[in-house]
Amino acid sequence: MPIVDGQYEAKISTTFRSIEDAIKEITNKIERSRRVRISNIPMELLEKLLPLLKGKGVKIILPMKAKASDELRQIGEVAVQKAKIYKDYKGTEANAGSIYFSDRIFGVVWVKDRILEIDAMDYDKCVKCMKNMFDVGWRYSEK
Numbered sequence: 143m144p145i146v147d148g149q150y151e152a153k154i155s156t157t158f159r160s161i162e163d164a165i166k167e168i169t170n171k172i173e174r175s176r177r178v179r180i181s182n183i184p185m186e187l188l189e190k191l192l193p194l195l196k197g198k199g200v201k202i203i204l205p206m207k208a209k210a211s212d213e214l215r216q217i218g219e220v221a222v223q224k225a226k227i228y229k230d231y232k233g234t235e236a237n238a239g240s241i242y243f244s245d246r247i248f249g250v251v252w253v254k255d256r257i258l259e260i261d262a263m264d265y266d267k268c269v270k271c272m273k274n275m276f277d278v279g280w281r282y283s284e285k
Contacts, residue, residue: 153264154263154264155261155262155263155264156261156262156264157259157261158260158261158262161257161259161260164248164260164261164262165187165190165260167248167262168191168241168248168260169191169194171243171246171248172191172194172195172198173194175198175243175244176198176199177198177199177200177243177244178195178198178199178200178241178242178243179200179201179202179240179241179242179273179276180200180201180202180203180239180240180241180242181202181203181223181227181239181240181241181242181276181279182203182204182205182223182227182237182238182239182240182250183205183239183240183241183250183252184205184237184239184250184252184255184256184257185204185205185208185255186255187250187252187257188202188204188214192213192214192217195217195218196217198217198218199218200217200218200219201218201219201220201221201276201280202214202217202218202219202220202221203220203221203222203223203276203279203280203283204220204221204222204223205222205223205237205239206222206223206224206225206226207222208222210222219285220285221280221283221284221285222283222284222285223279223283223284224282224283224284225279225282227239227279229251231251231253231258231259234253234258235253236251236252236253236258237251237252237253238250238251239251239252240272240276242272242273242276245264245266246262246263246264247262247263247272247273248260248261248262249261249262249263
């Protein structure tokens with residue numbers, strides 16, 4: 143943890159001002175990364191990110207009942223979620239998805255292709271732990 147002005151300081155997360163700001167941050171992060179893991183995000187968002195994912199080390203877990211296009215299969219390894227993963231979002235049952243990088247995880251909360259919220263986790267220990275959750279999800283997904 144770095145010392146700033148004589149005290150320890152650590153940014154642990156970000157709540158974005160808007161969905162558009164968050165998507166812009168995600169696209170910037172993809173452009174600078176070599177490896178990306180994606181789990182249970184809306185297909186509309188995934189389609190928007192596809193051109194940026196070309197040439198990256200990519201593994202994607204699609205939402206339940208989603209079908210992988212040929213273009214998607216050419217980009218990286220693809221599986222389909224077999225378990226229902228959701229969260230109670232202000233009284234609404236919403237899907238909980240993630241986009242994983244080596245040092246940051248974006249959480250995507252959505253219902254029927256409508257994104258309700260995107261946030262980011264920056265705390266290294268949590269990022270490593272959450273990346274391990276992707277590996278577990280991958281192991282139990284339909285390939």
